Amino acid sequence: MTLAHTFKTALRGLRVNKSRSALTVLGIVIGITSIIVVMALGAGAQDLILGQVQGLGSNTIVVIPGREPKGPSDAPQVFSDSLKERDLEALKRKSNVPALSEIMPIVFGGDTGAYGSETYRLTIFGASDLIAKIFDISLSEGAFFTEDDVKGRADVVVIGSKVKDQLFGSSNALGQKIKIKNRSLRVIGILAKKGQVSFFNFDEAALIPYSTAQQYVFGIKYFHRFIVEAKSTAEIPQTVRDIQATLREAHHIDNPSKDDFFVETQADLAKRLGSITDNLTLFLASVAAISLVVGGIGIMNIMLVSVTERTREIGLRKALGATENDVLSQFLLESIILTGIGGVIGISFGAGLSFAVSFILSRVLAVGWAFSFPVSAALLGLGVSAAVGLVFGLYPARQAARKDPIEALRYE
Amino acid sequence: MEGVDTVALDDLSLHIEKGEFLAIMGPSGSGKSTLLHMLGFLDVPTAGEYRFEGKKIAEYSKEEIAHLRNKKAGFVFQAFNLLPRTSVFENVKLPLLYSDVKESLWDKFAREAVESVGLAHRMFHEPSQLSGGEKQRVAIARALVNKPEVIFADEPTGNLDSKSGQLVMEIIQRLNEERGHTVILVTHETYTAELARRIVRMRDGKVESDTAVNHRREAKDHFKK
Known part of the structure; x- marks a missing residue:
């Protein structure tokens, strides 16, 4: 079966259970939204901090007394x-x-x-x-x-x-x-x-x-x-x-x-501060990613229910000449479409929410905070949601593909 | 029961010619459905050999067997097995999705198949809006849309009243006579079996008798325009 038809078939399968599909998607929406918000705010914070650093010219070198800090927690010895x-x-x-x-x-x-x-x-x-x-x-x-x-x-x-x-x-x-x-x-x-x-x-x-x-x-x-x-x-x-x-x-x-001193260029400083915000963003994004795993398990659960419910349909399709791959891709695509839709909604929610937060920070709190929506975060969000669909859809789809046509047709 | 092997078919030898109309009869548990499933590539024998068009089925890969089902076989089930909330037209088109028929021909083939079972006026109805007899005729249209060599019908009239059943059998008979489809039919009704040219009676997985039908009956032709 061609991909276009597998896609249509998968879409039809989802449309039959609209509200169930929508609720399943919600888990992914929340996960992707939080990742996008964290990443957008992280990028905004980084811009803010780097903007501060660039307040000094790019040819500026700072000589600081004391030993060079070895890590983010190792504060420079100001009192040296x-x-x-x-x-x-x-x-x-x-x-x-x-x-x-x-x-x-x-x-x-x-x-x-x-x-x-x-x-x-x-x-x-x-x-x-x-x-x-x-x-x-x-x-x-x-x-x-x-x-x-x-x-x-x-x-x-x-x-x-x-x-x-x-x-x-x-x-x-x-x-x-x-x-x-x-x-x-x-x-x-x-x-x-x-x-x-x-x-x-x-x-x-x-x-x-x-x-x-x-x-x-x-x-x-x-x-x-x-x-x-x-x-x-x-x-x-x-x-x-x-x-x-x-x-x-x-x-x-x-x-x-x-x-007993160290020399820091603006580039060094930018890199050091950048790595701090990067790490912080990464940490928060990983926390948000946990919700994606939960959403993914939701997808897997619903797909398993769906595969069981549609046992006869699977048996019929196999009797009519569907190969294991046809059935596998149909169900895999269903879960990828679910998570993909969740991803797209999550990205737009995330963009909206981070814009709102940026607006509040810059206007209400008067911080020089610019709205920054990283395209990389959007692409990552889409990639991650599709990957969640693939990973958590694979097991149910294999279950579907391996069904014996005769037993499946007899299923009540 | 698990761990206990049941022999469904035993010491069975059968040769079916292209263009035949064969009815398999027997009490439940006689192995007639298992035989039909094997002939229709849905099941594989644990021992013994099945050759289709001269080639051993055991030598085909899973993919090739799926392809065989699609290209060479058309199934009509007792329980119709139509996709719910899907139009007659789309149901009939389903086997084409898995075929190598050009997509530009799909609609034409599906329409012709629906018309040939006399359901042109039901083309875009959903199964829930059809009577049992109409559902089975949709299933027949689906079975023949890929122009298969063999049509396998498993108790096609089992869920139908006699009038609908007769209409369904007329169509099946006509597919054999006018279009030359080989038809293999499983039934426990002598009346239905006698519409075939050859009857194989089974008991306990063995062929009990294999006879040609001498006084073959025509399903009354309600259906001719």
Whole structure:
């Protein structure tokens, strides 16, 4: 029998028991829907996170103190004090890292800022005058601090838009002094609204020269990060090697496994974060897949009932010349059509549901969440549902195909 | 019963010529249905040999046997065995689905077969809307749609009143006489058996007698236009 006719025959078989077919399909619909939702939201989360990472330019290299984390659970040692002023000087030397175009040390932490009786919990960010360029941030009023401010440990601060609103309300902030750790800092600039960049919300930040931050706010003599810009993307690998060599020499390290720092490029970071969301998505999708197995067992159950009910039909078809393969493909196709329909419905439900969730996340919760519907998830969903039909339909279909025509015809 | 072998057919030798009209008679349990099933490729002998058109059936593969059933045999069952919720036309077309007849000819063949049993006006009715006699005539149309060599009829009138039964037998007789189909009929009614040209009587799996019908009766021709 041709495939087209097997298909028609299978479809007719399903139409006879419409409501039963529909209920059986439901199990697959739920399974596929949940997989699609998990995958779409996973992809959305990944886009969001990678978007954050790309807030820093693609030529950016970050030098982090402490040992490199070996796995997702191995957090970097933020409090390691291995990056010092002399490391900064060494890295700045052209002979050490020729492809380095910019380097900016940063220190950061949280503390309370006060203006008069108003207080606000700030993210304090000590950086150099390169901060505007490296993080691509701009001011709505005033100016950034200069190289001289950094050198002279000037008591100046550039505040985020939210900080300004919280501490000053609608009154003028420029030239006013806010108190952080009992040090009065003069407001010289206010940032334009920016939102989250690289997991850092500049709207809630106070930017001060790193020298000022080290000396007066945090009381430390080391840095939390070096942000390095390479001259070009092509020179990133060489720059990474140069930075490593320079720092190892400065720290007297012979064995790279004893490094007390590590270097991360934006690509590394994207890969690391990507693998975290990938694993999370995979885990959630596998949980959702369990419901597919349950749905598949439902299919198998109904197909077995159907094969028993239609024993005489099977006997008749065999008597009229149907081969075992004809009968096998008829019943196999019935279950694949069932799960295929379930798959298509599940994919559309999943797409609709993940769109709704994306909409809620982006509008109601104001997260920069874009609806992302991975075509790969749709194809996977369709493939998986067909595979479920094949796997769970095979046993009932074989039962049908192997029936003896005479016994089947006598079945009451 | 499991573990107990029942011998359905024993020491049986039969030769059937092309174009014959053979009736197999015998009490229930005599093995007449088993014999019919074997002749119709639905069952295979555990011992002994069945040759069809000179070739041993044991040498055919499962696929080839399915093909034989489709191409060489047409079955008419006592219980009609029509597909429910499926039109007469579609029921008759069913064997063509498994055949190597070109698809463009299917509708024509099916229509001709339905017309030849006088049910053109019932073409798109479903079995539930038909009388017993009409159902059996649909089954006959289905049996002959593939133009088989042999038509196997297992108690075709068993579930019918005598008038419908007569009509069914007329059609079967005509298929043998006018179209040259070999007909093998299982029945326990002498009246029906006497419509054949040869009667094989069975008892306990053995052939009791094998006689030609001398005074062959014609099923009264209600059916001629």
